[in-house]
Amino acid sequence: MSNAVELINLSCHFGPVRAVDGVDLEIRPGEFFSMLGPSGSGKTTCLRLIGGFEQPTAGEIRLFGQDASRLPPYARDVNTVFQDYALFPHMNVRDNVAYALMVRGVGRAERYRRAEEMLEQVKLAGFGDRRPGQLSGGQRQRVALARALINQPKLLLLDEPLGALDLKLREEMQIELKALQRSLGITFVYVTHDQGEALSMSDRVAVFNQGRIEQLDTPKRLYEHPRTEFVARFVGSANVLEGSAIGLKGKYALRPERIRVQPGHHRGPNCLAGELLDVHYLGSQTRYEVRVDGQRLTAVASSEEPDLPVGAPVTLSWDPAALRELEVAR
Ligand code: ATP
Numbered sequence: 001m002s003n004a005v006e007l008i009n010l011s012c013h014f015g016p017v018r019a020v021d022g023v024d025l026e027i028r029p030g031e032f033f034s035m036l037g038p039s040g041s042g043k044t045t046c047l048r049l050i051g052g053f054e055q056p057t058a059g060e061i062r063l064f065g066q067d068a069s070r071l072p073p074y075a076r077d078v079n080t081v082f083q084d085y086a087l088f089p090h091m092n093v094r095d096n097v098a099y100a101l102m103v104r105g106v107g108r109a110e111r112y113r114r115a116e117e118m119l120e121q122v123k124l125a126g127f128g129d130r131r132p133g134q135l136s137g138g139q140r141q142r143v144a145l146a147r148a149l150i151n152q153p154k155l156l157l158l159d160e161p162l163g164a165l166d167l168k169l170r171e172e173m174q175i176e177l178k179a180l181q182r183s184l185g186i187t188f189v190y191v192t193h194d195q196g197e198a199l200s201m202s203d204r205v206a207v208f209n210q211g212r213i214e215q216l217d218t219p220k221r222l223y224e225h226p227r228t229e230f231v232a233r234f235v236g237s238a239n240v241l242e243g244s245a246i247g248l249k250g251k252y253a254l255r256p257e258r259i260r261v262q263p264g265h266h267r268g269p270n271c272l273a274g275e276l277l278d279v280h281y282l283g284s285q286t287r288y289e290v291r292v293d294g295q296r297l298t299a300v301a302s303s304e305e306p307d308l309p310v311g312a313p314v315t316l317s318w319d320p321a322a323l324r325e326l327e328v329a330r
Pocket of ligand 1: 014017018019020037038039040041042043044045046193
């Protein structure tokens with residue numbers, strides 16, 4: 001089967017700004033694929049290129065095996081959900097959801113039947129008569145989803161769709177979105193700057209940095225085997241150690257939860273002595289900030305460990321298998 005999306009050496013420049021700069025990627029049918037990166041890294045432009053809202057400067061876009069580089073948005077089998085919902089405020093929920101069917105000339109009874117079905121899928125059965133203004137943010141975003149899914153696109157693009165919601169609601173919606181995507185079997189391409197969101201929902205994630213993909217992997221591989229310092233720091237948090245400080249060559253990432261903190265100064269392999277700068281109690285875990293040779297390292301441990309006072313001498317130690325060698329920056 002052909003890929004849902006194929007980007008081949010794709011670039012989109014705005015004057016001197018290389019928003020997307022030679023991106024290659026393949027998204028499989030039925031995949032939940034995320035594009036993750038800081039603000040300005042090019043992920044939204046990449047999504048807009050796939051949707052046809054932006055024209056590439058160079059390269060090719062293939063959708064389900066067809067060259068789509070020159071197709072206008074409406075000729076692509078793709079719908080988009082935006083952060084700001086973009087619902088019609090004067091129409092009720094049912095008509096908003098049924099809109100795409102109305103444009104295609106589907107009769108009223110049929111389009112209302114399908115709108116009700118879609119509303120049930122997004123857990124909004126019975127809300128058809130309300131206007132968008134009478135809904136909460138989370139409910140509006142569900143209406144936007146139902147509206148984008150009603151004409152059964154093969155590909156759904158989502159641009160920070162949960163960005164306007166508070167944390168708790170966002171986490172609930174993440175679980176629902178993933179379940180919905182699984183039950184529909186539609187390919188989702190999801191843009192976010194929230195690494196937790198990308199890790200929890202995606203089959204694979206592309207990490208963007210300055211218009212390029214820095215690493216493309218499963219969430220677990222990204223977290224456990226970051227290839228570069230940028231990825232190590234952006235996906236989760238990481239200590240980056242100069243090899244010279246620990247008797248090695250190169251540069252290494254070490255996750256805070258892989259470091260043990262013990263009171264007192266001890267010598268030995270795979271450990272460093274330092275001073276406890278700060279302790280943050282986080283509930284189930286406690287975070288320790290430790291100064292080692294002028295560098296600040298972070299360790300996280302279960303809160304069941306005995307308390308350590310700020311200013312105390314401590315020793316950090318780790319299993320050498322937890323060290324991840326990083327590629328030297330391009
Ligand atoms: P954010 O999370 O803030 O949306 P992003 O990773 O999605 O960031 P893009 O929106 O793709 O990043 O922007 C990438 C770069 O391209 C930025 O420097 C941005 O200012 C620039 N850019 C995007 N659209 C345009 C445009 N229409 N004209 C000029 N520059 C643009």
